[in-house]
Amino acid sequence: MSEVVIIGGGIGGLTLALELHAAGVDCTVHEAVDELSAVGVGINLLPHATRELTRLGLADELSAVAIETESSLYFNRFGQRIYTEPTGRTAGYPWPQFSIHRGDLHDILVRAVRDRLGPDRLLTGRRCVAVSQDATGATAEFEQGSVRGAVVVGCDGVNSVVRRQLHPDQSTPVYSGYNMWRGVTPWPAILGGASMIRAGWLATGKLVVYPIRDRVDAEGRQLVNWVVEIETPQHADRDWNRTGRLEDFLPAFADWHFDWLDVPALLSSSTTILEYPMVDQEPLSWWGTGRVTLLGDAAHPMVPRGSNGAGQSILDARKLAAELAGTSDVVAALAAYEADRIPATAAVVRANRTTPPDAILREVYERTGDRPFDRLENVVDPQELEAILTSYKEIAGYSLTELSAQG
Numbered sequence: 001m002s003e004v005v006i007i008g009g010g011i012g013g014l015t016l017a018l019e020l021h022a023a024g025v026d027c028t029v030h031e032a033v034d035e036l037s038a039v040g041v042g043i044n045l046l047p048h049a050t051r052e053l054t055r056l057g058l059a060d061e062l063s064a065v066a067i068e069t070e071s072s073l074y075f076n077r078f079g080q081r082i083y084t085e086p087t088g089r090t091a092g093y094p095w096p097q098f099s100i101h102r103g104d105l106h107d108i109l110v111r112a113v114r115d116r117l118g119p120d121r122l123l124t125g126r127r128c129v130a131v132s133q134d135a136t137g138a139t140a141e142f143e144q145g146s147v148r149g150a151v152v153v154g155c156d157g158v159n160s161v162v163r164r165q166l167h168p169d170q171s172t173p174v175y176s177g178y179n180m181w182r183g184v185t186p187w188p189a190i191l192g193g194a195s196m197i198r199a200g201w202l203a204t205g206k207l208v209v210y211p212i213r214d215r216v217d218a219e220g221r222q223l224v225n226w227v228v229e230i231e232t233p234q235h236a237d238r239d240w241n242r243t244g245r246l247e248d249f250l251p252a253f254a255d256w257h258f259d260w261l262d263v264p265a266l267l268s269s270s271t272t273i274l275e276y277p278m279v280d281q282e283p284l285s286w287w288g289t290g291r292v293t294l295l296g297d298a299a300h301p302m303v304p305r306g307s308n309g310a311g312q313s314i315l316d317a318r319k320l321a322a323e324l325a326g327t328s329d330v331v332a333a334l335a336a337y338e339a340d341r342i343p344a345t346a347a348v349v350r351a352n353r354t355t356p357p358d359a360i361l362r363e364v365y366e367r368t369g370d371r372p373f374d375r376l377e378n379v380v381d382p383q384e385l386e387a388i389l390t391s392y393k394e395i396a397g398y399s400l401t402e403l404s405a406q407g
Helices: 011-022 047-055 059-065 102-117 161-166 263-268 309-324 330-354 359-368 382-396 400-406
Strands: 004-007 027-030 042-045 071-075 081-086 098-101 128-133 138-142 145-149 151-154 174-187 195-201 205-213 222-231 272-280 292-294
Touching: 004 011, 004 138, 004 145, 011 027, 011 047, 011 102, 011 309, 027 145, 042 047, 042 102, 042 205, 042 309, 047 059, 047 309, 047 400, 059 098, 059 102, 081 359, 081 382, 098 102, 098 205, 098 222, 128 151, 128 161, 138 151, 151 161, 161 292, 174 263, 195 359, 222 263, 272 330, 292 330, 309 330, 330 382, 359 382
Parallel strands: 004 027, 004 151, 071 195, 151 292
Antiparallel strands: 042 098, 071 081, 128 138, 138 145, 174 222, 174 272, 195 205, 205 222
16 A cells, blocks of 8 residues: 555654654655654653553553553542552563653654654654545645545544544533643652652642653652642633643642642642643544544543543554555555444543543542541442453553453
């Protein structure tokens, strides 16, 4: 088959390029920004994602810069531990769970694409304005001209140009009622320095904290990623790099002083603050048509809970490359890709709205009436909490049983 034209050089688009190259399929990535740079803050790569990146030969580079997450810890807003869960290889997975700076992950993918495919296969300053197709190929129109290939894949994020053209009547973003602020802070290791920590609940403020780089200064501190969510009537449009303000959220956490973390001090010492509305969109019944399709956030924008946005785009890339490998019927390949990934990702979108892993915090919050507890067992059976986490893993495709069986 002739070349695949990839619109967007984010995590999904770059992973797709590496998957296609490994499958022997030619492709070129077209990214809108003029210069690729390390933007954003932290993300988590769950074992289903690190399995695919390991197959692409990136495990050593990831482990050199990321934190291997060993556990997930859950607390109420009074600093009382609710649940402890081993993660990644600590939980018996053959692959780790990584907490990593988004910029570090992006840099690894960019280098791999340029090294393996060649520097001329990742083009910047290429803003897509439209796509079209006929019986023999598909065309991406850019401000600088057009490029034709066998397939065009829109990997251009939550504000996708390709998605808007394919679905001009698509639903507007669905706002959850909660806004998110994110940042990074150099900080001494928290509770061992290898855990993802979730605390509180949305009604009064929720916090997520995890380290994403080791030994970032002379004091040997980690770079700690934090996320807070608060009920907020108003929100701005989706922009992952929108600057946030400390005063908009710090008051909600003013009394969060635990023996294991001074939360106001952590938040106030941040070197970066970004703001993003907790929004998604109703899942689509179809992504593309003929020789054009979507991938990642362009296909299935989801509320950023459960550490699954990047992970699902990586799974999309694996499946699409597998369907395109060795076939001349690209229309059938894209149809098979969508038939597999649409129901899978739609289930994650819906689970992130209602029962992400954080839902165990909700259970304790509601059953205690937002008060400290004497014994957790008097509030909730720990097996109920475990069942919530197990169900989410099964929906998102990273249960230990499923991944181990797949190999």
